[in-house]
Amino acid sequence: MARRTQDPNEMSFLDHLEELRWHLIRSTMAVVIVGLVAFLMKDFIFDTIIFGPKKMDFPTYRLFCRIATNLGFESAFCADSLPFTIQNRTMAGQFSAHIWTSIWAGFIVGFPYVLWEVWRFISPGLYEKERKYSKGFILVASLLFFMGVLFGYYVVAPLSINFLGTYQVSQEVQNEIDISSFISTVRASVIACGIMFELPIIIFFLTKVGLVTPVILRKYRKIALVLVLILSAVITPPDVASQIIVAVPVLILYQVSIYISSYVLKREAKSKKAHEQPR
Incomplete structure (x- = not known):
């Protein structure tokens, strides 16, 4: 094992690699431990969470059904069940789905700890003033x-799931969806939105390193709007209502990111002015 020095700023390259290795090991162990708990909670993870959006008593369906009913419209969200079945086509398909779903559950639940380990690794390279905001950042x-x-x-x-599970090119074709395809749809929706909501944090760091400014964000706001609508069309059913539902929070996050970028630059300018003043 490489020997660590007392001052983190004087650590050698091998010391940094050793430090990184232990952060990765602890993060992996946290994900595995939480994943093991999820593995043992198979019935809850699959019947309640994973397959929850397949049942028409899911809260989202009930909400949209109530809205449509109050407006006097008929809605597919008021149906008794979704017209498709989930099946397994490979010998190890269900076991593999169990393993990988548990690992992803471990990552999602253990995300704060993984983030904390990442911060512990990069924080020695930051100024003391920046390190004190670590808890707030996490x-x-x-x-x-x-x-x-x-x-x-x-x-x-x-x-x-509601759109793709009910879509048919012909009455001759029945939707019999493989378990891996269904789980990947749920997983992609959850992980993609989780990362997408980190936009203000990403903009904060890009502003700190000088790659992004509020002027740039405002200048390309229209382009960002188009990109958001394209992204919404990719991850949602091809109807206007669904795309708007997804696009609105992303646009709000984009506007918040502009304010964050402005705040960062103002604080840096104020700090720089304070240091330039004669004592």
């Missing part, structure tokens, strides 16, 4: 991630 980043996960699970996933 809290905000974790909160945004879980908000994105919930948005993906309760909005994007059920809308996608």
Whole structure:
């Protein structure tokens, strides 16, 4: 094992590699431990969470059904069941689905700890003034991630499943969806939205390193709007209502990112002015 020096700033390259290795090991162990708990909770993970959006008593479906009923419209969200079945086509398909779903559950639940390990690795290279905001950074980043996960699970996933599961090119073709395909749809919706909601954090760091400014963000706002609508069309059913539901929070996050970028630059300018003043 490489020997660590007392001053983190004087650590050699091998010391940094050794430090990184232990951060990765601890992060992996945390994901594995939480994943093991998820593995033992198979019935809850699959019947309640994974296959929840397949049942028409899912909260999202009930909400949209109630809205449509109050407006006097007929809605597919008021149906008794979704017209497709989930099946397994490979010998190890269900076992593999169990393993990988548990690992992803471990990553999602253990995300704050993984983020904390990442911060512990990079924080020695920051100024003392920047390090004192570490707890706030981890809290905000974790909160945004879980908000994105919930948005993906309760909005994007059920809308996608409801549309794709009921879509038919012909009455001759029945939807018999493989378990891996169904789980990947739920997983992609959840993980993608979780990462997407980290936009303010990403903009914060890009502003700190000088790659992004509020002027740039405002200048390319229209282009960002188009990209958001394209992204919404990719991860949601091809109807306007679903795309707007997904696009609105992303646009809000983009606007918040502009304010964050402005705040960072103002603080840096104020700090620089304070240091330039004669004592």
